[in-house]
Amino acid sequence: MKIFDFLKILFSFSLPWLSASSLANSDSQLPEVACRYEMKVTPHGKFKATSTKAWFFWRKPGMVQTQDADGHYGEIWQRTANGSIQYRKLYHVDKTAIEYMPADMPTNNMSFDWIKLSSMLDQQELHALKPVKKTRVLDRSAELRKGKVDNRDIEVLWLPDVSLPASIISKDKTGRAELRLIAIEPLSATHRKPVDIEEIANYRHIDAADFGDMENDPFVKKVMAFTEHHNH
Amino acid sequence: MQLLKKFSVATISSVLATGIVQSAEEPAPEDWFNAGRQTVIDAGHLNPNEKHAKNIILFVGDGMGVSTVTAARIYDGQQKGGHGEENSLSFEKLPYLALSKTYSVDQQTPDSAPTMTAMVTGVKTIGDSLSVNQFVAHSEPDANIVNANKLTTILERAKSDGMSVGIVSTARITHATPAATYAHTTNRDWEGDSDLPAGATVPDIAAQLIDFNINGGIDVALGGGRTRFIPKTATDPEYGIAGKRKDGRDLTADWINKHNNARYVWNKEQFDAIDPNATDHLLGLFEPSHVHYEADRIAHDKAGEPSLTEMTRKAIDILKKNKNGYFLMVEGGRIDHAHHSGNAYRALTDTQQLAAAVQAAMEKTNTKETLIIVTADHSHVFTIGGYPQRGNPILGLTQGVGASSPDLDMLGLPYTTLNYANGTGYTGASNLQPAGSKTFTTPNTASWPSGSEGHNPASFSPAFGRPLLVNPQVQAPDYLQETIIPLGAETHAAEDVAIFAGGPKAHLFHGVMEQNVIYHVMAEALGLAEQRR
Numbered sequence: 001m002k003i004f005d006f007l008k009i010l011f012s013f014s015l016p017w018l019s020a021s022s023l024a025n026s027d028s029q030l031p032e033v034a035c036r037y038e039m040k041v042t043p044h045g046k047f048k049a050t051s052t053k054a055w056f057f058w059r060k061p062g063m064v065q066t067q068d069a070d071g072h073y074g075e076i077w078q079r080t081a082n083g084s085i086q087y088r089k090l091y092h093v094d095k096t097a098i099e100y101m102p103a104d105m106p107t108n109n110m111s112f113d114w115i116k117l118s119s120m121l122d123q124q125e126l127h128a129l130k131p132v133k134k135t136r137v138l139d140r141s142a143e144l145r146k147g148k149v150d151n152r153d154i155e156v157l158w159l160p161d162v163s164l165p166a167s168i169i170s171k172d173k174t175g176r177a178e179l180r181l182i183a184i185e186p187l188s189a190t191h192r193k194p195v196d197i198e199e200i201a202n203y204r205h206i207d208a209a210d211f212g213d214m215e216n217d218p219f220v221k222k223v224m225a226f227t228e229h230h231n232h
Numbered sequence: 233m234q235l236l237k238k239f240s241v242a243t244i245s246s247v248l249a250t251g252i253v254q255s256a257e258e259p260a261p262e263d264w265f266n267a268g269r270q271t272v273i274d275a276g277h278l279n280p281n282e283k284h285a286k287n288i289i290l291f292v293g294d295g296m297g298v299s300t301v302t303a304a305r306i307y308d309g310q311q312k313g314g315h316g317e318e319n320s321l322s323f324e325k326l327p328y329l330a331l332s333k334t335y336s337v338d339q340q341t342p343d344s345a346p347t348m349t350a351m352v353t354g355v356k357t358i359g360d361s362l363s364v365n366q367f368v369a370h371s372e373p374d375a376n377i378v379n380a381n382k383l384t385t386i387l388e389r390a391k392s393d394g395m396s397v398g399i400v401s402t403a404r405i406t407h408a409t410p411a412a413t414y415a416h417t418t419n420r421d422w423e424g425d426s427d428l429p430a431g432a433t434v435p436d437i438a439a440q441l442i443d444f445n446i447n448g449g450i451d452v453a454l455g456g457g458r459t460r461f462i463p464k465t466a467t468d469p470e471y472g473i474a475g476k477r478k479d480g481r482d483l484t485a486d487w488i489n490k491h492n493n494a495r496y497v498w499n500k501e502q503f504d505a506i507d508p509n510a511t512d513h514l515l516g517l518f519e520p521s522h523v524h525y526e527a528d529r530i531a532h533d534k535a536g537e538p539s540l541t542e543m544t545r546k547a548i549d550i551l552k553k554n555k556n557g558y559f560l561m562v563e564g565g566r567i568d569h570a571h572h573s574g575n576a577y578r579a580l581t582d583t584q585q586l587a588a589a590v591q592a593a594m595e596k597t598n599t600k601e602t603l604i605i606v607t608a609d610h611s612h613v614f615t616i617g618g619y620p621q622r623g624n625p626i627l628g629l630t631q632g633v634g635a636s637s638p639d640l641d642m643l644g645l646p647y648t649t650l651n652y653a654n655g656t657g658y659t660g661a662s663n664l665q666p667a668g669s670k671t672f673t674t675p676n677t678a679s680w681p682s683g684s685e686g687h688n689p690a691s692f693s694p695a696f697g698r699p700l701l702v703n704p705q706v707q708a709p710d711y712l713q714e715t716i717i718p719l720g721a722e723t724h725a726a727e728d729v730a731i732f733a734g735g736p737k738a739h740l741f742h743g744v745m746e747q748n749v750i751y752h753v754m755a756e757a758l759g760l761a762e763q764r765r
Contacts, residue, residue: 080472101521201464201474204427207521211688212572212721213343213408216359217421223690 030118030163032060034190036183043175058194060187064117065194076200077117085114092195094219097203119163121156129156137166138184278327280739285603285757286557289593291323292409293586294344295568297611297729303576303650304583306626315623322591323606326734330741332750333728334610337366341726345420347609347747348412353383354751360420362412372418373432382416386754390559391446393760396551397558399450400543402523403565404457406437409609413561414450415440424460426476442483442490449491451512452550454543456519458498468520469498470535487515500536508549516543525566525578526585527709540564544589548596562589571612572721573687574656574712575672577627603735603757607750611725613653620649627707645698648706650713655722657712659699662689668699672710692718
């Protein structure tokens, strides 16, 4: 399961999000950070195995990048000078990026909320949960919030100084999903850096709209085969 | 027949002769008979035009198989208020028809590169290859080897003969179909220099377009694909994303500098301002990649972009200034993409737009001197099935003659007339959408906004039974028709495609022909057939 699939499950409680164009907020006040998260999904039922995955999250003005712990797969969102958001899936071993063209986003009903991308949750979502207590996590001030949305029990441990969750726990009758911050440090100080934008620019780029015409492409074949293997 | 609306005698004649019907009157049996007879009489008066063509316009509906043409015809007719079946798209009124065998040298079901190569060079080749012969290996990076095996295209021959030449597409102008007319390479994906492998000496496709050096270069190139024309140090004027060229060249600037009376435009306002009489070389790149589907173009384009019809008109107005004539290729490139996505609505509306472009070309040209060909490079696994009654909504649930509710399958569930044999509309749960019917747009869920990329799934779970379908759902623009075989993208199909033609030498299209014959008819029409290739 890739990071975004996991997060879709985890964050399915969220309120409808705003379009990128509707947000006047800037992420320039948000500190540049490098985070290591761990996510765990525990389905209910005897024979269903718990899955755990570690991944990295990097944020700086105009860019959010994620990466699997093994460094093979990642995603990058970049906000351009005119407010457009460029989204690419990154296959680092293959030096290949799958890009989703801005023109296709409205057609595909894609509307990125930059603040949510940068913080994982937006303020509306956060304020839909009831503040329970203030505490400290990883030597930082934290605020615990709880609530119930769409029959799910939600618990968020929020770090206001960096506008990121220290944990999100979501429980319902199907199971328990948890995202937990393992480490956080300034981007400038981190050992594990995001892949440089220049390096990504030199990746081979494939427009997602072209997949149907690339049935013989070795990379496309490999990606599909890999995914099938992991899902069956 | 209870549900059959009435036609007038005059209209039924028109139905069979020209395919236009809007009347609500039911035709009597003698009306059908007389109209059929009239069609034969009219056919007897067809006079093959043996003259050479001054101009050739080759329209290619990418992936526009026969079932797509039929469904688009019905959809178009129903949009006009008729039953639909009796309607004819503009190009269906052309007098000559043949079938085209689309296989390539190494593919039973081909891709667009060898099929377009066959059409524009007269020679079949291997998959992914653009206007090079079968003897050069796939992804051959050596320019000398590629040059030694390149095939001269009809566009190059026309230009060498003093004609003007143009290419128009709704895909990237460097995509396989338009690229085959002007570029020679063994990998259709080498569209920009950043797509080339290290050490490759064969030039990228975008560079080949700009550096095309026969008789002053290509005259008109309109489509998408901007990022492969601008350097990575520059940003896209519409979206701000970076260009993709590593070599630092700004090919849009090179176009201006290289050609006389040249213009480069990237939005509709600039496009509309172009005076064809004052412009001899026009490059228009309206999106970083492919331009919008016609169904989404006006609502969703940020800067505005012209339709395929508008691009076709502008191209003809520029090219027709040459008294020696012109060759123009026009591609409806996104019919194919909509099918790959399993979305019949967008495939049909883009086919409608191609038909509108053909109509515009017919109105702007004289059939006595302009050969118009409309064909497809390949088909798709798109089917029209069941036993729907006359006038049943083509996107709707199948409802039989005299029935008051949709027909049911052996599970007791209704089904649609249009379906795909494989692709993204499989009803098992995918990694993007739950079990049941699928939609072109993955719903804007309240989830991590990593991107709803439409429904291009990476995995499916097995389907159990079928979903319960209702008409408003299946007739919605984003509905994905059901498929039997789950795939991440719907596939091409191997059956023959149609060739519609009118004008000089159009009568040479007949029967079931190899796809490469299209080139030879064009060469014959231009009087180039006897010249050395």
